[in-house]
Amino acid sequence: MTTLKKLLLNRLSGATRIAVLGIGSDLRADDAAGIIAAAQLKKTLASRERPGAIKVFMGETAPENLTGEIKRYNPSHLVMIDTINFGRRAGSTFVFSADDLGAGDSFSTHKMPAKVLIDYLVKSVGCAAIIIGIQPKSLEFGKPLSRIAERAAERVAKILKDVLPSIKPKKNEV
Numbered sequence: 314m315t316t317l318k319k320l321l322l323n324r325l326s327g328a329t330r331i332a333v334l335g336i337g338s339d340l341r342a343d344d345a346a347g348i349i350a351a352a353q354l355k356k357t358l359a360s361r362e363r364p365g366a367i368k369v370f371m372g373e374t375a376p377e378n379l380t381g382e383i384k385r386y387n388p389s390h391l392v393m394i395d396t397i398n399f400g401r402r403a404g405s406t407f408v409f410s411a412d413d414l415g416a417g418d419s420f421s422t423h424k425m426p427a428k429v430l431i432d433y434l435v436k437s438v439g440c441a442a443i444i445i446g447i448q449p450k451s452l453e454f455g456k457p458l459s460r461i462a463e464r465a466a467e468r469v470a471k472i473l474k475d476v477l478p479s480i481k482p483k484k485n486e487v
Contacts, residue, residue, distance in 0.1 A: 315472065317406050317408065317445075317468075317469070317472050318472045318475065318476060320408045321392075321408065321443070321445075321472065321473070321476045322476055324390075324408065324410075324441070324443050325390055325392075325443070325476060325477075327389070328389050328390040328441075329366070329389045330366060330367075330368075330386065330387065330388045330389050330390070331366065331367045331368075331388055331389070331390045331391075331392060331477065332368055332370060332383050332386055332388035332390070332391045332392070332440070333351055333354060333355075333367065333368070333369045333370065333392045333393075333394065333473065334351070334369075334370045334372045334376055334379065334383070334391060334392070334393045334394070335347050335348040335349075335350060335351020335352065335369065335370070335371050335372060335373070335394050336348065336372045336373065336374075336376050336393060336394065336395040336396075337349075337373060337374070337395060337396055338373065338374045339458075340454060340455065341452050341453065341454050341456075342449065342450070342451040342452055342453050342454075342456040342457065342458060342459065342462075343396055343403075343447070343449030343450050343451055343452060343458055343459050343462035344396045344449065344452050345396075345458050345462075345466075346394075346396045346447040346449070346458065346462045346463070346465060346466040346469075347393075347394040347395040347396055347447065347466070348371060348372075348373055348394075349458070349463065349466040349467075349470075350394045350445075350447070350466040350467070350469040350470045350473075351369050351370075351371060351394055351470075352369075352371065353466070353467065353470035354369055354470045354473050354474060354477075355369035355371070357470070357474050358474075358477075366477075367477050368386050368388075370382060370383060372393075376393070376430060377430055380430070380433060380434060380437075383434060383438070384434070384437055384438055387438060388438065388440045389440055389441065390440055390441045390442075390443065391431070391434055391435075391438075391440050391441070391442045391443070392443045392444075392445065392473070393427070393431070393442065393443070393444045393445065394444075394445045394447070394469060395427070395444065395445075395446060395447070396446070396447050396448075396449045396452070396462070397409075397444075397446030397447065397448065398448065398449060398452070399446055399448060400448075401448045402448065403448055403449060403450035403459065403461050403462065404447070404448060404450070404461035404462060404464060404465040405447075405448040405465070406445060406446065406447055406448070406465055406468070406469060407445075407446045407448070408443060408444070408445055408446075409443075409444040409445075409446060410442065410443065410444070411428065411431040411432065411435060411442045411444075413444075427444065431444070445469055447462060447465045447466060447469065448465075449462055450462055
């Protein structure tokens with residue numbers, strides 16, 4: 314079992330409703346990895362009979378625009394997927410918690426610091442937050458997604474697809 318899978322199984326223990334938020338821009342090379350992983354997961358989940366337990370949100374470059382929808386969904390856990398430059402080998406993945414982020418850190422190419430968005434959702438919904446970061450090879454504007462970032466996005470989507478079936482919605486939420 315991969316480390317990412319073990320970490321997610323541990324951090325999602327007890328989850329009843331999970332919001333998955335894909336973040337990124339397809340205009341900035343590997344910055345698209347988060348939205349690609351979320352889109353693949355959304356496609357996979359669409360073919361399953363799992364109402365209420367998991368919902369994928371496509372935040373792209375303005376995830377703060379989805380806070381109302383996420384609040385209405387009322388998840389027990391929020392999983393954000395984004396490209397994060399954390400100084401590792403390109404294509405590496407890492408799991409962060411909200412506590413791992415500084416108050417003003419903006420680890421991605423997006424306008425709002427992730428800590429602000431996460432703190433708002435955690436306080437207003439009462440959910441636990443998990444951030445899956447994918448190390449980019451390039452964030453150059455107008456360049457295509459690298460194969461290594463694409464493989465990392467596919468790996469993240471597959472691991473989430475494997476982990477999420479263990480989530481059971483509350484009986485009154487199906």
